[in-house]
Amino acid sequence: MTETRPENGEGVVLKASNLHRWLGNEENRVHALRGVSLSLEAGKVHAVVGPSGCGKSTLLYLLGLLDRPDDGDLWLMGKQMTVASEAERTPARNEHIGFVFQFHFLMPEFTAAENIMLPMRKLNRLTENEMNERSGQILQDIGLEDKGHRLAYHLSGGEQQRVAVGRALANFPGLLLADEPTGNLDQKNSDSIFALLCRLARQKGQAVLIVTHNLELAEQCDTTFSLVDGNLT
Amino acid sequence: MKRNFQIALRFLLAKRRAMLMTLAGIVFGVAFFIVTQAQTHGFEDLFIRTVLGANGALRVQDKFQNPITSLMADTGDSTEGFRVPLKEGRTYIPGISHPGVIKESVEKFSSVSGVSEVLAGRASVSSGFRSLKTEVLGIRLNDHLSVTDLGSQIRFGSLARYSEEPSGILIGTRLAGRLQIDIGDTLFMEHLGAKRRYRLVGIFETGVGQYDLTRTFIHLDEARLLFKKPFGSSYLQVALFDSDKAPQVALHLEETLQHNVDSWQEREKTWLDVFRVLRFSSGLTMASIIVIAGLGMFNTLAMIVMERQREIAILRSIGYTRGDIISIFLQQGMAVLIAGILLGWILALALTYGVSSLPIHIRGVFSADSFVVKWSLYHYLWAGFIASIVILLASFLPARRAAHIDPGEVIRRMGG
Numbered sequence: 001m002t003e004t005r006p007e008n009g010e011g012v013v014l015k016a017s018n019l020h021r022w023l024g025n026e027e028n029r030v031h032a033l034r035g036v037s038l039s040l041e042a043g044k045v046h047a048v049v050g051p052s053g054c055g056k057s058t059l060l061y062l063l064g065l066l067d068r069p070d071d072g073d074l075w076l077m078g079k080q081m082t083v084a085s086e087a088e089r090t091p092a093r094n095e096h097i098g099f100v101f102q103f104h105f106l107m108p109e110f111t112a113a114e115n116i117m118l119p120m121r122k123l124n125r126l127t128e129n130e131m132n133e134r135s136g137q138i139l140q141d142i143g144l145e146d147k148g149h150r151l152a153y154h155l156s157g158g159e160q161q162r163v164a165v166g167r168a169l170a171n172f173p174g175l176l177l178a179d180e181p182t183g184n185l186d187q188k189n190s191d192s193i194f195a196l197l198c199r200l201a202r203q204k205g206q207a208v209l210i211v212t213h214n215l216e217l218a219e220q221c222d223t224t225f226s227l228v229d230g231n232l233t
Numbered sequence: 234m235k236r237n238f239q240i241a242l243r244f245l246l247a248k249r250r251a252m253l254m255t256l257a258g259i260v261f262g263v264a265f266f267i268v269t270q271a272q273t274h275g276f277e278d279l280f281i282r283t284v285l286g287a288n289g290a291l292r293v294q295d296k297f298q299n300p301i302t303s304l305m306a307d308t309g310d311s312t313e314g315f316r317v318p319l320k321e322g323r324t325y326i327p328g329i330s331h332p333g334v335i336k337e338s339v340e341k342f343s344s345v346s347g348v349s350e351v352l353a354g355r356a357s358v359s360s361g362f363r364s365l366k367t368e369v370l371g372i373r374l375n376d377h378l379s380v381t382d383l384g385s386q387i388r389f390g391s392l393a394r395y396s397e398e399p400s401g402i403l404i405g406t407r408l409a410g411r412l413q414i415d416i417g418d419t420l421f422m423e424h425l426g427a428k429r430r431y432r433l434v435g436i437f438e439t440g441v442g443q444y445d446l447t448r449t450f451i452h453l454d455e456a457r458l459l460f461k462k463p464f465g466s467s468y469l470q471v472a473l474f475d476s477d478k479a480p481q482v483a484l485h486l487e488e489t490l491q492h493n494v495d496s497w498q499e500r501e502k503t504w505l506d507v508f509r510v511l512r513f514s515s516g517l518t519m520a521s522i523i524v525i526a527g528l529g530m531f532n533t534l535a536m537i538v539m540e541r542q543r544e545i546a547i548l549r550s551i552g553y554t555r556g557d558i559i560s561i562f563l564q565q566g567m568a569v570l571i572a573g574i575l576l577g578w579i580l581a582l583a584l585t586y587g588v589s590s591l592p593i594h595i596r597g598v599f600s601a602d603s604f605v606v607k608w609s610l611y612h613y614l615w616a617g618f619i620a621s622i623v624i625l626l627a628s629f630l631p632a633r634r635a636a637h638i639d640p641g642e643v644i645r646r647m648g649g
Contacts (some may be wrong), residue, residue, distance in 0.1 A: 057645060066550055066641035087554075094552020101644060106548045109243040119551045121236035167551070 001185040010011050011042040013096075013174045013207035014063060019072035023056055032058045034230035035072070040175060040207040043184065047218035050087040050227035056211040057179055059227065063209065064097055064177045065089045077174055094122050098168030098206075102199075104160040106152035112163045113139060113148035114142045138166040141197060158189030165196060169204070176208045177199060194220070237557055240548070241564035244537055251533040252565075256573050258526025259624065263616040264627065265575025266519035268584045270612040273515055275605035276590075277508035283599040284501050286382030287439045290350070291471035292500070293339060293486060295325040317408075325493065332466040337492055340470060344482050347379030348471045352456040353467040356424040358449060360403070360412040367408065368447045371456020371466075383437060383450070389414040390435035399452060402405035402431035405445030406438040420452075424459050431455075437583045440600030441513045504598060520619050526621035530569065534562055534631035538638075545635050546643035555636040562635050568629025573624075574617045581613065 021033040026029045032055040040046055040063075050056050061067040062074065065081060077096055081089060106115045110191075113190045116135040120126055126134065142162040144155075152160060163182065168176055178197060181192035194210075194217055201208040210221065218224045226233045245252055279309040296309055329335055332350045339348050352371035357364050374396050378384050384392060388406055395401040402420055404412075414420065420431045431451065432597045457463055471486075472480055479496035498505060538545070545558055595601040 007259075061641040061645070064550070066644070090549075092550055095551060099550050105543055105644070105647075105648065107240070107243065107544055107547075109247055114239075118236075118548070121239075122552045122557070228412050 010040050013042050013077060014040040014209075016063060017073045019059070019062055019069045019074065021055070021062060021067070021069050023058065023083060032230055033062070033069070035069065035225070036230070036232045037072075038085050038225060038232060040209055041223075042174065042207050043202055044222040045208040045210065045220075046223045047200050047221040047231075048209065048225045049213060049215060049218045049228050052213060054227050055230050056213075056227055059157075060177050060179050060209070060211045061173060061174075064099060065093050094119055095171055098170070098173040098176045099175070100161075100164050100168045100178040100181045102183040104152075104164040104168070106163055108153040109151065111149050111151055111165070112144060112159075115152055116166045116170050118167060123171050130233045135166075136171070138169055141169070141200060142166045143149050147157075149222055158185055158192065161185060161189070161193055162196065165193065167199075169200060169206075172204060172206075176206050178208065178210045180212055181187045181210060183212070190217075237560045238497040238564050238568075241561045241568065244541060244561070245565045248533055249599055250535055251529070251536070252422040252569055255526050255529040256569050256576070258522060258529055258572065259381055259573025259620050260577045260580055261524035262519060262526055262583055263574055263620050264580035265522060266616040267578070267581035267612045268588060269519050270512060270615070271606040272587045272588060272604060273508065273512040274609060275607040276599075276601070277505075277512065278607050279601060279605045280420055280501075280504060280508065280599050281497075282382075283440045284497055285472075285476055286386070287444055288440055288497065288500070289347075289380040289470040290473040290476040290481055290497050291598070292330065292468050292495045293335060293471060293490060293492050294468035294495070295327050295337065296330065297326070297491060298324045328465050329344065329492065331471065332469065335420065335492065335615065336469055338490060339469060339486065342482065342486065344473050344475065344478060346474045347376070348472075349373065349376040349380045349470045350453065350466045351377075351468050351470055352453055352462060352465075354424060354456070354460045356422045356459065357406070358412070359421045359423070360414045362413045363411070365408065365411055366447070367404075367422075367449045367457065368450050369424075369451060369456060371453040371460075372450055373453050375472070376555055377450075380470045382439075386437040387435050388438050390433070392435060394434040395450075398430075398432060398434050400431050400455065401434040401436055401452070403435040403450040404433060405448050406436055407442065408449070409433070409436045409445040411446070422449075422459060425461075426460065427461065429455070438600065440596070442597045448495055452557070457497055460546045461517065470486075473575055487520075516615075517613060523623050524615075524621050526573070526620075527627040530566055530626040531630060534565060534628055535634070537565070538631045538635045541635075542638055542643050543647050545638050546640040546647075548621070549638070549640035550644065558636040558638075559629075559632040562632030563625070563628050566632075568625050570621060570628075571647060577620070579612055581616070 017037045018119055019033050019036040022029045023032045024030050030169065036059060048056050048059060062069050069082060070109045072082065081092065107118070113135045116138050117131050120131045120134065136145070136148065142165055144159060145160065147155060153162065155163065162209055176197065181197065182193050185193060197208055197210065199205070212218055317341055336348050339345055349372060354369050355365060356369045358367045372391065395403055413435055416433055416436065418433045420433055422429050422431060473482060476497065480498055483494040483496040547557065585606050585608070589606040591604045593601060593604055
């Protein structure tokens with residue numbers, strides 16, 4: 001593992017270098033990632049494509065600081081995160097990373113606005129009024145300004161996924177990671193969510209990484225990486 | 234804290250039925266614990282009041298001589314010497330040969346509030362109807378009133394009459410019943426062939442069945458004549474300002490006076506132990522309800538952890554720390570705990586009040602016509618403390634488990 005900090009190019013939000021990850025126990029170990037390197041730039045939408053089981057989600061969890069690589073280096077906002085403690089990684093997730101998963105994973109008993117405010121409450125930098133104001137703005141951005149007070153389980157699948165996008169954007173993170181964000185939606189909702197992600201990324205200058213097996217969708221991104229047998233091309 | 238409480242509350246409300254059962258367990262456990270403690274403590278206190286009211290806090294009686302081993306250990310040098318008083322080897326000389334001197338010495342102790350000289354003996358008391366064995370206590374009324382509750386125990390007749398009448402006698406309610414006599418009637422007391430006549434001027438009730446059946450009070454001078462003891466007395470009955478300190482004062486008096494001194498705690502050890510065991514066992518039984526509520530809490534929270542793995546994983550992914558997750562689950566336990574303790578306290582107040590007005594007829598070791606309760610803040614604090622320990626422990630284990638959920642693994646497993 002190199003200890004040299006890379007030159008963080010202008011607008012590079014996340015840089016990964018030579019990431020390796022083995023999954024499974026001692027007897028059935030799978031070398032899921034075999035030296036993956038990539039850079040994610042602010043204001044651009046990136047895609048990682050590949051067949052099922054090629055390690056796309058594993059890569060996303062590594063980049064999202066939900067998992068640790070067995071080897072390689074990772075810098076987020078210029079800070080080395082591979083060896084960072086859990087006490088450093090957890091706040092970094094809160095402040096700098098937004099997640100959108102295939103399933104929305106909203107808190108069902110919370111309203112749309114309350115779900116969006118969850119990361120803000122944790123960051124604890126805004127007053128209650130400011131949080132309400134920001135969640136209102138985000139609801140407007142995701143086209144749900146009139147549904148902020150609805151409980152999450154009263155929203156449709158497409159609306160729930162929009163709220164999940166809103167929650168990911170709550171703290172204006174530099175990096176937005178989306179794992180098959182449209183995989184559970186119909187075509188109309190899928191297009192809408194993808195357009196939303198692209199628009200917000202460009203507007204707010206965020207780096208977006210979408211993990212998908214949908215090649216059509218990937219072609220519309222600024223940069224596309226192909227993950228095959230644990231290697232990125 | 235507030236953000237975590239909001240999440241805790243929502244998790245809690247989603248499981249409100251299971252939580253209500255746990256809450257009910259805490260409420261009833263806390264309430265019943267307090268009520269049983271209030272009752273057993275109340276009866277214990279009544280017993281102690283009765284005992285102190287009848288026999289005083291201390292009894293100074295037989296003179297003793299220390300055994301040789303004890304004397305040898307006592308070098309007389311306060312800096313180097315030591316003393317090992319061996320009670321078992323003492324030689325006792327029955328009674329107090331110079332009661333006036335001893336009484337005067339005892340009265341000098343600042344912790345002593347009253348001293349009464351008593352000459353006791355057994356005699357037969359007879360009315361026209363029948364004859365019974367009694368324990369005759371020769372007393373000086375004013376002294377004895379300062380060490381007992383005799384003043385408030387008179388049911389018929391009067392103490393004023395007793396103090397005016399040299400041959401006046403006071404007897405217990407049960408003895409009066411057995412002898413079928415009334416105020417103003419004549420009684421005969423017989424001891425070793427000597428027979429003297431007395432007039433019944435008062436009937437008392439201590440609440441202790443045995444005393445009310447066997448005790449009689451006559452003037453000390455009359456007792457000297459009856460028992461043919463012109464000097465000395467059987468014992469001194471002593472009252473203290475703080476009767477809880479009786480064992481310490483007894484030791485001090487014993488050392489100073491070289492007379493055997495018994496505290497009320499030593500005299501009534503058996504009964505006090507019975508009350509203590511009763512209080513402990515009833516407390517233990519009632520605490521078990523709280524423990525069962527704790528198991529309910531553990532079960533419910535463990536279920537929430539199982540069902541909420543996805544939400545916990547998401548919270549972790551958006552930056553909530555392990556500490557936040559523990560706090561969310563502990564706060565669920567705390568919310569139910571606080572509600573349970575407060576409601577339990579309110580229920581305990583109502584039940585204790587209700588129980589205290591239930592009629593009951595107890596005569597024997599004490600006299601009670603309704604359930605006796607003791608209102609003590611400590612019962613409430615103890616119940617709250619036990620509930621807190623049980624519930625927090627029951628909440629902490631699932632909370633810890635929730636905090637150790639690996640968000641990446643859960644999201645991967647759930648098809649994130």
